[in-house]
Amino acid sequence: EDQVTQSPEALRLQEGESSSLNCSYTVSGLRGLFWYRQDPGKGPEFLFTLYSAGEEKEKERLKATLTKKESFLHITAPKPEDSATYLCAVGGETSGSRLTFGEGTQLTVNP
Amino acid sequence: ETGVTQSPTHLIKTRGQQVTLRCSSQSGHNTVSWYQQALGQGPQFIFQYYREEENGRGNFPPRFSGLQFPNYSSELNVNALELDDSALYLCASRTGGRSTQYFGPGTRLTVL
Numbered sequence: 258e259d260q261v262t263q264s265p266e267a268l269r270l271q272e273g274e275s276s277s278l279n280c281s282y283t284v285s286g287l288r289g290l291f292w293y294r295q296d297p298g299k300g301p302e303f304l305f306t307l308y309s310a311g312e313e314k315e316k317e318r319l320k321a322t323l324t325k326k327e328s329f330l331h332i333t334a335p336k337p338e339d340s341a342t343y344l345c346a347v348g349g350e351t352s353g354s355r356l357t358f359g360e361g362t363q364l365t366v367n368p
Numbered sequence: 369e370t371g372v373t374q375s376p377t378h379l380i381k382t383r384g385q386q387v388t389l390r391c392s393s394q395s396g397h398n399t400v401s402w403y404q405q406a407l408g409q410g411p412q413f414i415f416q417y418y419r420e421e422e423n424g425r426g427n428f429p430p431r432f433s434g435l436q437f438p439n440y441s442s443e444l445n446v447n448a449l450e451l452d453d454s455a456l457y458l459c460a461s462r463t464g465g466r467s468t469q470y471f472g473p474g475t476r477l478t479v480l
Contacts, residue, residue, distance in 0.1 A: 261410075291468065300372075300458050300471035301411070344410055353424040354399065354462070356469060358410030 259284045259349045263359035270335055270366050278330040278343055278362045286350025290328050292321050293344040295361070301344055304330075335366045371395060372461050372472035380478045386447045389475045391459030393440040400442040401469060402434060403458040411458055417442055446477075454479045 262281045270276055282290065289308055293301035305314045307323040314321050318339065320331040330343055342363045346356040371394035381387050393400050399418045403411035413426035417436035431447040440461070446453060456476050460469040 289468075293471070298456070298474075298476065300374075300473045303468055303470055306468050346410075354401065354416055354469075355413040355424055355426065356401075356403075356411075356460075357413070360408070360410045 259347055259352055259357040261345055261347055261357055261359035263343075263345050263362050265362060266360070267363045268365070270332075270364070272336060272366055272368050273334045275331070275333045275335070277332070278345075278364070280328040280330070280345030280359060281326060282328070282345070282347045283326075284347045284349040284357075285352075288348040288350055290323055291346045291348070291356065292328070292330055293346065295342045295344055297342075304343075332364070335364075337366045337368050340364055340366045372397075372459060372470055374457075374459050374472040374475050376475060377473070378476045378478075380480065381449050382480050383449055383451060385449050386445065387449060387477060389444040389446075389457050389459075389477070391442045391444070391461075391472060393442065393459075393461035394470055397461035397463055397470070398440055399462050400436055400440065401460045401462075402442070402444045403460065403471075404428075405456040405458060405474070407455075414444070449479045451479050453477065 292304040295301045305321040310325045342361040344361045346358040373392045401416040402414040405411040416424040420436045435443045456474045459472045462469045
């Protein structure tokens with residue numbers, strides 16, 4: 258059974274204070290690891306897909322990296338508008354197209 | 369905006385009633401999945417439809433059922449509603465293979 262654990266549960270940063278969010282996973286044959294951003298009461302917004310260990314992707318202040326056991330979402334010089342819940346999900350070879358999500362990290366960036 | 373739309377936005381039902389939620393997939397996407405997200409938790413996979421047939425299901429009872437139509441739009445039906453069914457219901461669409469799933473805005477269901 259695929260499993261995803263995210264840490265920390267909540268993170269409070271000052272504007273400009275860089276940090277990282279962690280996503281640890283176990284999956285039988287990784288088809289993809291996905292990062293989403295979710296604002297309160299809204300659907301998840303796609304950020305990145307990573308397919309293999311060593312892969313990295315960047316978008317504005319965000320950078321996602323992947324190893325065989327975990328993924329990190331690095332946030333550089335965050336702004337208050339980066340405040341949201343960040344969700345990590347995996348798709349495995351034996352689970353079809355189902356995504357298994359972690360419970361998310363709630364990020365708050367104070368001005 | 370992903371192009372995935374859901375209706376209604378909010379819904380209030382009482383225990384024992386039935387509900388139908390609707391989803392319109394992003395153009396060109398032939399696969400749709402439904403997820404349930406309880407407050408403070410990650411989304412949980414309910415089921416997936418491809419070419420109008422269910423081809424994957426999570427740990428949800430048979431009172432959760434669905435349909436996919438030839439235009440790839442989809443419905444989620446829940447019978448005999450229970451209080452624990454209160455959640456945000458999310459629809460996600462994608463093309464085949466390892467492609468990314470794109471989510472709609474969700475329907476907030478409250479069961480009283």
